[in-house]
Amino acid sequence: MKNNIHGDIVVIGAGPGGYAAAFRAADLGKNVILIDRDSELGGVCLNRGCIPSKALLHITKVMDDAASLSRMGVTYDKPKIDINAIRAHKDSIVKQLNTGIAQMAKARKVKTINGLARFISNDQLSVKTNKEDIVVTFDKCIIASGSSSTMIPGVDPDHPSILTSRTALDLVDIPKDLLVIGGGVIGLELGQVYATLGSNVSVVEFLPNLIPGADKDILRPLLRKLKKQFKSIMTSSKVTKVEPHKNGKLDISIESNGKTETKTFDKALVAVGRKPNTDLLNIESTDIKTNNGFLDVDVYQKTNVENIFAIGDICGNPMLAHRATHQGKVAAEVACGHSAAFDVCAIPSVVYTDPEVAWAGLTELEAKEKEISFEKAEFPWAASGRAIAIGANQGKTKLLIDPETKQILGVGIVGPGAGDIISEGMLAMEMGSDAEDVSLTVHPHPTLGETFGMAAEVFEGTITDLYVPKK
């Protein structure tokens, strides 16, 4: 049949999981086809998620840092904001990385197809491109088709005053009054961007706390800053009605403690979680079993169908790019006949706000819930010369330690660069390091990274940068 092509391995979705899987399989000698409905490679992470949001968060962090220099004797005029130039800068970063991925695909002879892939059977897909319908047959398939934003019932996602994480990054304008619905990672990161650019930002969160998965103590410095930056933070509250005006503004009813109040906002950003993109795949034409829309996989990233693998957001939480990348490599290696498994001891979470918050492994919340015993060692950044020098003395590095083996079970960090510092915690946990290993590792001084070693010294009782009275 015409327009039929065959791949040893076909990957659906070219996000950080999908392109990693495709490139790894190609490097292992397979004929690989990578399909994405977007014309640009890189998925949500690169095109409308992690990377563009970090480009914007960098700008707003430097703006905030510049303003805070007034405490150190340097005062700038109020910044002039050219929103078109900011958008163009962000887009150019995305473009540069898109081009890099496309070049790497070409160098590896990975065939890329721009079109929507839908299953026909356990070994066939139909792909609708701009020009034609193609039938793609495969020996092995890796599903890496990701997730999309969920909406709250009764809200029109196409209304121009309703923003999603995707359209918020388009930075069409800086609304005077912005309501962020959902006080999770996306809501707080983008809320901070808009607040620094000049919006009056209010947040409404359904649960009693913002960022519900993280320990309260490491969130505290962030909450302190958000209370100053945001107009209001409404927790244990929910949006019950969103009514657009003719002039584009939104009347939004918010229920809090049994009372409902209606307020007017210029725009609302809905960031209430993400759902797997399973409905695009015509999965019913395969024998794959779904689980609330997610695809269950084993440690080899295999679905219940022998030759079909799944990785990343479509397999469930946590929906994080670095998890998808690692799973993608495992799936590719197993599909190529190598021995591999996704068997990690922890996956780090990072909120790229200012200050950053990062945690991995056991949290105090989880330990309490599951009655896991632990010992805690903390190093307050108020005792770090480097942190004080840069005005980051509200930060903290915390280790949760196994009382018997003294191995590190969990790490929580808040402060600038927390997302980078936690990498040391990841290595320590993967290597099964105990607190002594970390405390005896020479950390450079003066750095924020040395707070990790110092937290371990607190546990060991060898700390000299703090005075801890003997027990």
Ligand code: NAI
């Ligand atoms: P999220 O799950 O982090 O937060 C959504 C929040 O909305 C939750 O706190 C939830 O309680 C609240 N909520 C749900 N329905 C609500 C309602 N009707 N009214 C008020 N609040 C409501 O989801 P988010 O922020 O949309 O992020 C989606 C995914 O993307 C997450 O899985 C996250 O891991 C990932 N992501 C990760 C980033 C990072 O690692 N820095 C950045 C952006 C996204």
